[in-house]
Amino acid sequence: MRAINRKLLRDLWHMRGQALAIVMIIASGVALFVTQLATLESLTFTRDSYYAEKRFADVFANCKRAPAPALQRIREVPGVDVVQSRVIVEVMLDVPGLAEPAKGRLLSVPDGRRPALNDLFLRDGRMPDPQAQGEVVVIEMFAKANNYHLNDTITAVINGRHQRLTIVGIGLSPEYVYSIAPGEMIPDDRRYAVLWMNERELAAAYNMEGAFNDLALTLAPHASEGEVIARVDDILRPYGGLGAYARKEQVSHWFLQNELTQLETFGVFIPLIFIGVAAFLLNVVLNRVIATERDQIAALKAFGYSNLRVALHFSQMVAGIVLVGALVGTAVGYWLGVMMIDLYTAYYHFPVLTFRMAGWVPVAGLLITAAASFAGTLNAVRRAAALPPAEAMRPEAPPTYRATTIERLGLQRLLAQPSRMILRNLERRPMKAGLSVLGMSMAVAMLVMGTAFMDIIYYVIDMQSNVIHREHVQVSFHEPRSMRSLHELERLPGVTYAEPFRSVPARVRFGHRSRRIGINGVPADTRLDRVLNMELEPFELPKDGILLSRVLGEKLGISAGDQLTVEVLEGSRPVRQVKVAALIDDFMGIAAYMEIRALNRLMREGDVISGANLLTDGRHDRELYDALRERPLVAGVVSKEAIIGNLKRMIEENLAVTIGINVLFAAIIAFGVIYNSARVSLSERARELASLRVLGLTRGEISYILLGELAILTLVSLPIGFLLGNWLIDAVMLTLNSEVMRFPRVVSGTTYALAATSVIVAATASGLIVRERLDKLDLVEVLKSRE
């Protein structure tokens, strides 16, 4: 090995403490990057091959009841490749051990054949026998959650009649990778089932022989999706068509896509912060190394090493740290990725979901880190390269000091000499002090942000469950009913208050953009389903006019006062114009609200409701659920407690891990920054401090000078870090907010306290390490060596 490379390795070894701190920060960034992007890759790859293998459809459509000839017409639409029609019905299921009825969706499969599109993956068992009765394939998650096995039976309420179904197969479907009951956000595998049944049998039960109410199709290459959707819509309109929609609006796909987008932005944004901090630290350390090696640089140049070679030498130092950081980060990232994929399998269901890391992921991580680090250290390296050899031979000129502002204000009598030294040192190099404060503030900010996610999520849960949705139970009907049904619900056991709601499926359109949504009609004086903005002020529901989630308004490019076109997707499918009264900042999903009577007027219908939100006394739930189960008009019952339980479970199992990792990595940054600051100050001032010791100052007194400075910097960085943390949260929210979730910025006092404590602990630990070195300061050696 060449001597200059040997010097490189020994220099790195000599500064291993600081180098290690930077390596850890880089490793954290690269680990996050690798984890998130490799997870993204794995999910995308798995999804795409699953979709392809099981022929996931491109376009979906539902209607009330269309006859077989309509199917033939759809087949003839130009651009349509394969079409599969089916019958789909929503049912209630009795699940042992569950008070409220579970929801189920029954899908027909062609008798004795596999579906042409949206085929199942059979984990176990077989498809229903075309000759047999009551045989079903059950979705794997539901079977697992309720401990169902092959040949077990489930009781379903099919068209008002209790019927026993036998499980002959357990499977999965590309349509239900993320499987949720209609209108819900979080999977509840205990309470929601997807079941497949022979078409003949299901059609017979619902009087759908020779007809269908759902279809899926794939597009021929180069077909226009929009055109096909429009033609399919036209064909199905007379049959109660609810509007065809593209894959991107398919529920499971939409959730998965949102998740992938989030992984993508999160996987880049957060690591960039880490890498930025690492680049900054590298710059600080390298500047210091170059300052202490001035005479060595001069010697190298005097012997004929070129400026380029010297620059290369110090760049290699950076490269060494970056490389080790990236390698460690990739290894940790791989390990975390395997863990993450495990978490995903709890919510996103594929036949097999294995972690795979494409080669480009670690390479990209390394390149980004290297680019940032070299950009960050360019100045220091340039300084080394430009150092004139003759100049470098002389020691650095003594720095200029002056009395500080505080002293000039005449307050010097308040300050002892050591305190003056601290202040003068800070004031002499405000840039350096500023950068140290910036680094520490970043650490504080990262800690605040990491922990604040917990605050935010619990805040959203609290809002959703206690402030916005205050019902205990939500009951929805198969068909819109009259107000009389509400009074019927009011009289059920345990019900103390019932409030109606109307829910209308519609495609809302503004200009050329459109979305399929449900319009919620709630009473003007609603108590249970409140429309609040992010400041929690209730919105006055306008007499007519519609409120839209801001995210939906932005997607459509519409603002308050504009006329929104509403194409209702049920009944006679009227098309109406409604004025947008306001855009609301809500938390979850994309929503549209109207006052219930205004919605009824819009629909040209009487006092019609789609269901009701109930308050119960909580003592008669069993009877209430039994009573609801007996009513054929009830399509589904949702207990809010169960929803909140699911939300909390998802957070504790999934988000807590991610947040935990973030907080851990933030702590690494905090320690890395502070430790480096302390070490750099120590090496810069060892000689000065040793001189003071020679003059008779005690160890305590010189520690005070050095550590006092660190303490001041730490304290100053706390409030700045809090502020920075708030900005950081806002910035992350911009990338995280999706149609699924929007997060407000909520930071609790505990979070601030935790961040401050962590940083103070890190500072104290660094201080102790430095103090130990100060105590061992070899006075003679330090004074003998040239600066």
Place this chain on the structure above:
Amino acid sequence: MTETRNEDVYVLADDSREAVFIAEGITKVYHMGEVDVHALRGVDLQLYKGEFVVLLGPSGSGKSTLLNILGGLDVPTAGSVRYRDHDLTEATEAELTEYRRHHVGFIFQFYNLIPSLTARENVALVTEIALDPMTPEEALKLVDLGDRMDHFPSQLSGGQQQRVAVARAVAKRPEVLLCDEPTGALDITTGVKVLEAIERVNRELGTTTAVITHNAAIAAMADRVIHIADGRIARIDHNTQKKKPTELEW
């Protein structure tokens, strides 16, 4: 014992000798904030092949500046310096680097060893980029450090460190050896050992050697002594009889 001669007379007497350096009218001005510091005020100088020259002067006289310019570490503000057929005043940064790499050996007052490299590796640092170097082992033996090759600078005494520096400077077989106060940080006994090493290189390898010092005693071992004061050459002494380093006293 020493004769004082006018330089012109000396040149006339000796112009049969091959001049390695020819410097004419070199001045060097440093801008230190608002004041200009004149380090050199018009120096004419020739150094001849194989000679041992001592540049003697008090601190601040400009002798280090002169040495740095001869070594290609610095360029003059005005005037010209030629090393054989190289014009050092017009040379680019890269050419100066080439020049230092292949022709000059430096020895500094504070040794400037790389603390993270052993004695052998410090020498290797130079031999690895030289054209026709000796091995680090040979170079270290030349300065009598054959038994300390794997010691780090921190494990060596000041004199030993400076001898490593001498080995490092001569290992590339340079044509010129430039020494900036080589004994400045050493006591007499160790200083003598370092001077012996330098003298041996000068004698055995025929390396043109320039030593700057403020220590008049060292002047006695030179062929010529160039006195520098206030940025100018005050006078040049010619030693008819050189002393051995062991005979020096200070």
